[in-house]
Structures are given as C-alpha cells and as structure tokens.
Amino acid sequence: THVVTDNCEQCRYTECVTVCPVACFRGDGERLFIDPDLCVDCGACVPMCPVHAIVDSFDLEDDQQIWIGVNERRAKELPTVRDRSAPLPTAPERRAALGY
Numbered sequence: 001t002h003v004v005t006d007n008c009e010q011c012r013y014t015e016c017v018t019v020c021p022v023a024c025f026r027g028d029g030e031r032l033f034i035d036p037d038l039c040v041d042c043g044a045c046v047p048m049c050p051v052h053a054i055v056d057s058f059d060l061e062d063d064q065q066i067w068i069g070v071n072e073r074r075a076k077e078l079p080t081v082r083d084r085s086a087p088l089p090t091a092p093e094r095r096a097a098l099g100y
C-alpha cells in the first residue's frame with residue numbers, strides 16, 4: 001500500500017484525490033489518509049503531491065513506519081475525500097519549511 005505521511009499536515013493540497021482510480025483517500029480538515037484495503041498501489045498520486053507526502057510503504061524510512069498503522073486506523077474512522085479543495089491557509093509556509 002501507499003501511505004500519506006505527516007508532510008500532508010498543514011497542507012492538504014488534495015491534488016492526490018483527483019487521480020486516484022479507487023477513491024481510497026479519507027480525511028479530516030487537517031490532512032488525508034489512504035485506506036490500505038482500497039489502495040491498488042498504482043502510484044498515480046505520488047507525483048501529484050507538491051510536498052511529497054505520499055510514499056510507497058516499502059520505501060518508508062524507519063522513523064516513518066508509524067504511518068502505516070496510522071493510515072490504516074484513521075482511514076476507517078474518516079469519510080472519503082473525492083473532491084479537490086483549496087489547500088489549507090498554512091500550506092505555503094509549510095511547503096517552504098519542507099523545502100518544496
């Protein structure tokens with residue numbers, strides 16, 4: 001599966017949802033998560049994210065492994081996000097801080 005890491009926080013660009021063929025993104029007002037039971041590992045969302053928040057779980061660094069369980073758990077609790085929306089007001093600052 002692919003996972004959304006903490007780079008999404010304070011950004012929520014939602015470019016990712018526009019290309020997902022299986023609508024596997026779930027989210028709240030702060031960020032999105034990927035439902036691992038729906039994700040088909042196509043990777044289409046990866047280049048869409050301006051802050052490189054989406055990573056193949058096999059490529060996660062050791063200190064990012066936590067996001068596998070967090071995505072699985074939170075995706076089950078949150079509604080599907082299918083539509084693109086404006087990024088959070090904090091997105092430009094956060095993006096700059098991340099170096100993107």
Ligand code: F3S
Binds near residue numbers: 011050051
């Ligand atoms: Fe988050 Fe990137 Fe999607 S910031 S909402 S994972 S495009």
